[in-house]
Amino acid sequence: MKYESQKVAYWFFATCMLLLSLQLVYGFIMAFAHAGYDVLHPWVPFNAARASHNNLLVMWLLAGFMGAAYYIIPDECERPLYWPKLAYVQLIAFVIVGVTAIIGFHFNWWEGRKFLEIPRPLDYLVVVDVLLFVVNIGMTVWKGSKMTTTSIVLFFGLLMAAVLYLPGMIPTDHQTHDAFWRWWVVHLWVEGVWELIMGGILAYLLIRLTGVDREIVEKWLYVIVGFTFLSGILGTGHHYYFIGTPNYWLWIGGIFSALEPLAFLGMAIYGLALARKGGRNHPNRIALFWTVGCCVMSFVGAGFLGMAHTLPQVNLYTHGTLVTAMHGHMAFWGAYAMLVLAIMTYALPQLTGRKLFDTPSAIYAFWSTNIGMTAMTVAFGIAGVAQVYLERRAGMEFLDVQRELQVHFIGLILAATLFTSGIIAFIYNFIRYGWPVGDVEEPVPTGLRAAVPAE
Amino acid sequence: MTMLSKSAARAFFLSGTLLFSAVFIWLTVDTFQRIPAQTNSDELTESVARGKQIWEENNCMGCHTLLGEGAYYAPELTRVYDRRGPAFIAQMLRDPEAVYPGQRRMVKYDFSEAQIDDMNAFFQWIGRMDLNGFPPEPTIGLAGAAPIPIPGGERPEIFSQVCTACHALGGIGGAIGPALDFVGDRFDRGYLMRWITDPQAVKPGTTMPKLGLTQEQRNEVVIFLSKQREGGL
Numbered sequence: 254m255k256y257e258s259q260k261v262a263y264w265f266f267a268t269c270m271l272l273l274s275l276q277l278v279y280g281f282i283m284a285f286a287h288a289g290y291d292v293l294h295p296w297v298p299f300n301a302a303r304a305s306h307n308n309l310l311v312m313w314l315l316a317g318f319m320g321a322a323y324y325i326i327p328d329e330c331e332r333p334l335y336w337p338k339l340a341y342v343q344l345i346a347f348v349i350v351g352v353t354a355i356i357g358f359h360f361n362w363w364e365g366r367k368f369l370e371i372p373r374p375l376d377y378l379v380v381v382d383v384l385l386f387v388v389n390i391g392m393t394v395w396k397g398s399k400m401t402t403t404s405i406v407l408f409f410g411l412l413m414a415a416v417l418y419l420p421g422m423i424p425t426d427h428q429t430h431d432a433f434w435r436w437w438v439v440h441l442w443v444e445g446v447w448e449l450i451m452g453g454i455l456a457y458l459l460i461r462l463t464g465v466d467r468e469i470v471e472k473w474l475y476v477i478v479g480f481t482f483l484s485g486i487l488g489t490g491h492h493y494y495f496i497g498t499p500n501y502w503l504w505i506g507g508i509f510s511a512l513e514p515l516a517f518l519g520m521a522i523y524g525l526a527l528a529r530k531g532g533r534n535h536p537n538r539i540a541l542f543w544t545v546g547c548c549v550m551s552f553v554g555a556g557f558l559g560m561a562h563t564l565p566q567v568n569l570y571t572h573g574t575l576v577t578a579m580h581g582h583m584a585f586w587g588a589y590a591m592l593v594l595a596i597m598t599y600a601l602p603q604l605t606g607r608k609l610f611d612t613p614s615a616i617y618a619f620w621s622t623n624i625g626m627t628a629m630t631v632a633f634g635i636a637g638v639a640q641v642y643l644e645r646r647a648g649m650e651f652l653d654v655q656r657e658l659q660v661h662f663i664g665l666i667l668a669a670t671l672f673t674s675g676i677i678a679f680i681y682n683f684i685r686y687g688w689p690v691g692d693v694e695e696p697v698p699t700g701l702r703a704a705v706p707a708e
Numbered sequence: 709m710t711m712l713s714k715s716a717a718r719a720f721f722l723s724g725t726l727l728f729s730a731v732f733i734w735l736t737v738d739t740f741q742r743i744p745a746q747t748n749s750d751e752l753t754e755s756v757a758r759g760k761q762i763w764e765e766n767n768c769m770g771c772h773t774l775l776g777e778g779a780y781y782a783p784e785l786t787r788v789y790d791r792r793g794p795a796f797i798a799q800m801l802r803d804p805e806a807v808y809p810g811q812r813r814m815v816k817y818d819f820s821e822a823q824i825d826d827m828n829a830f831f832q833w834i835g836r837m838d839l840n841g842f843p844p845e846p847t848i849g850l851a852g853a854a855p856i857p858i859p860g861g862e863r864p865e866i867f868s869q870v871c872t873a874c875h876a877l878g879g880i881g882g883a884i885g886p887a888l889d890f891v892g893d894r895f896d897r898g899y900l901m902r903w904i905t906d907p908q909a910v911k912p913g914t915t916m917p918k919l920g921l922t923q924e925q926r927n928e929v930v931i932f933l934s935k936q937r938e939g940g941l
Contacts, residue, residue: 298815299781300770365764426757429747472714479721486728495842496775497747498739569844573776648846650882651783
């Protein structure tokens with residue numbers, strides 16, 4: 254860590270840990286309800302648990318991205334944050350808005366639109382808060398002594414994430430228009446600009462952890478985000494198959510969604526290749542685990558499972574079933590949750606000055622979360638495919654089908670318990686790192702091939 | 709890939725992004741011109757708009773799906789107006805647990821009758837959209853095979869909408885209440901009429917809900933049920 258002001262990242266990461274813990278609680282509430290034990294229904298009906306689970310996810314990932322940016326941008330631009338105090342103000346405001354929204358959900362105060370449940374007055378506060386963040390980061394980049402590709406890609410990813418929140422606020426009485434704009438936000442976030450953020454953070458991590466030449470890493474960064482937009486923008490079409498929009502979206506969405514795994518495949522190959530070529534010698538091995546793991550799991554969850562489910566012929570039957578939950582869980586875990594955990598794992602030793610690196614609990618956290626999430630994905634997948642056959646193909650009544658699926662949710666709960674034990678281990682490690690301090694020297698990979706020759 | 713320079717990679721990224729963004733915006737404009745015909749926008753009345761508002765204010769999507777979008781905890785409602793009809797929807801909204809006793813629970817909202825009408829208007833409008841084939845018709849098993857023949861002629865529409873939600877007949881319908889095959893051998897018309905008019909009066913504590921059907925609908929259902937006799941085929 255070069256600058257005192259990077260310390261604010263620690264508090265964003267600590268916020269992530271809190272929100273993630275809460276997210277898991279709501280996940281269990283829903284899993285038990287699906288398994289037939291909706292005992293909390295009078296106090297936390299399913300829709301409140303669901304809105305809380307999803308919005309906590311979005312909030313902790315955004316907090317993670319912001320923390321990552323506050324850590325990475327000063328490093329890349331070689332200057333302190335432009336307004337360090339504003340970063341704290343912005344964090345506190347973010348938490349207040351988020352917590353208000355979650356509490357509101359329990360009192361039937363929301364906007365009832367999938368993923369955008371935050372009530373309208375709070376939407377405006379979110380926009381203002383994110384703009385403060387973007388301006389702070391933007392000024393740091395602008396006034397910095399260096400402007401690297403990594404910082405530019407990261408900055409534009411964050412800026413576009415803020416801008417693309419706006420279409421979701423267009424008022425309409427028409428359900429099709431409503432859904433159409435909603436996906437401009439949700440899809441163009443997760444399969445568009447969030448991947449810019451992901452690319453930027455991964456590039457930073459790979460440069461630091463493997464010591465491979467920046468020019469090579471950043472060249473591939475452009476190629477990968479190029480493929481992301483090439484496929485992802487028109488890939489939005491896979492949300493426009495069955496919502497009252499023209500049928501040309503079936504083949505546009507189908508073709509471009511089929512291309513979407515390419516960007517993720519590129520990312521997986523790039524992560525693995527760079528990890529082999531460079532490092533292995535960086536003392537923070539577990540950070541490299543999370544970084545390469547993120548590249549691989551995002552390909553499996555977001556790339557491969559996404560494609561399997563978005564082919565129009567398949568999606569006609571799987572649309573609106575638990576198959577979506579299968580893809581969603583591993584996609585968000587692999588692409589974004591692991592990314593935030595990777596940057597946290599990398600940054601914590603520098604933020605706190607304690608070099609815990611690959612302790613047994615850190616290794617346990619990595620493997621049990623990944624094995625747990627894989628098992629959860631399998632449980633959702635089996636339940637989803639069974640639902641498709643019984644309900645969509647054989648025409649059984651919805652509730653009769655759901656009773657047949659209850660047993661799979663017992664399996665899901667077991668898998669989720671393993672996953673949760675890993676998260677607890679991660680948080681235990683986080684706490685062991687202690688409070689952030691100033692001025693900590695950065696470890697560098699040892700025994701590097703000093704200059705990796707351009708291929 | 710030694711040939712590829714960083715500036716070429718950047719050019720690929722920028723030109724690809726600009727090109728596909730432009731195509732996407734053009735398709736968006738075209739889509740908005742076609743939506744009115746495909747979704748009967750001219751039939752989007754104020755009542756439908758109020759229904760949509762109620763739908764959102766109560767986060768119905770947090771359990772149900774509509775147009776296949778939402779959560780996967782409660783039934784898909786895109787075609788619910790055709791499948792269940794306004795009488796069932798109204799009764800469900802008045803008291804969900806009375807309609808599906810002992811099943812997965814829904815919040816009981818204190819909607820006014822006017823709000824219930826708005827919800828019905830909303831579902832009716834949604835149900836008439838052209839959705840490129842969604843939701844698909846079942847193709848295998850009971851639904852795909854020739855139906856098991858039943859006596860009494862065609863199933864009345866109200867029977868297929870409301871009663872089938874819990875009871876099966878000829879293998880079609882839910883498994884929440886008992887199957888209705890040959891129910892005419894077990895009960896006479898008078899009993900059936902008293903039963904569906906006010907189940908609690910006949911058998912206190914029963915989970916069978918009072919369905920709020922009109923006299924005409926009740927007559928139709930009772931006549932149909934009384935024909936369900938083993939020798940009736």
